[in-house]
Amino acid sequence: MCTLSWTPAPDGYWVFFNRDERITRAPGAPPIVRVSAGVRILNPVDGDFGGTWIGVNDHGVGAALLNRYEDAPGDTPRGPISRGLLLANVLDARSAPALLRRLTTVNLGAYQPFTIAVFAPGRPVALVDWTGAALTQSMHVEPGLVRTSSGRDQREAERIRADVFRALEADGGGPRTRSRLGVPRGGIEPSQLRACHCSHHPERGPFSVCMHREEAATQSLTEIHVTRKTRTIRYRPGPPCVTDRVITRRIAAAGSLPTR
Secondary structure, three states: OEEEEEEEEOOEEEEEEEEEEEOOOOOOEEEEEEEEOOEEEEEEEOOOOOOOOEEEEOOOOEEEEEEOHHHOOOOOOOOOOOHHHHHHHHOOOOOHHHHHHHHHHOOHHHOOOEEEEEEOOOOOEEEEEEOOOOEEEEEEOOOEEEEEEOOOOHHHHHHHHHHHHHHHHHOOOOOOEEOOOOOEEOOOOHHHHHHHHOOOOOOOOOOOOOOEOOOEEEEEEEEEEEOOOEEEEEEEEOOOOOOOOOEEEEEEOOOOOOOO
């Protein structure tokens, strides 16, 4: 139950992530700065298990985690390890390829199905899908919606939310150009994606991007903004349709002077 979008920037990228969870779960904690293997990392913290669903490091490598409800077994694995702990453990990778390699060396049998999206400046989005039986990788090039998930009806959520983001493309303005790596530039502004993540189109409910159900809802909106010099997370606790509070944390790029 999450929605992830992305758009490249001339010297980095933007990521937007709505975290949808059951209201009985402990609330997430705002982003912290931590150090692992000499790498500075920014990530919010899961209130139940201490892992995370999204983060970025000082090398500009970001990653986000979505559950794959459509592949989840009827009976969960015995003593499954939190998927958020897996993401937290690989966020010290110094490049996107290094993070992807790390995921291929993990024994994933103890984890329920997931998708991890990996971001880096000047690169398309890399997607890693664990179905519970197989691990596959693919690339996502187009700005806008990257992935969405739903515990209610995956196909319907994909259809409705894709339509919402597709409307942004139609309103995006002039023609796109592509970089040497094939990454589109322009077409969708970060402010448009932010507004989309706060929206209730076509109506407030289980399939709107800002999701509301009786037992679950969007619990936070996290933004990552990577530039040549800085890596920033802006964290909005609570449903983004009503929460104005924004908590900002920033670190300098690796090799730069620390940013306060």
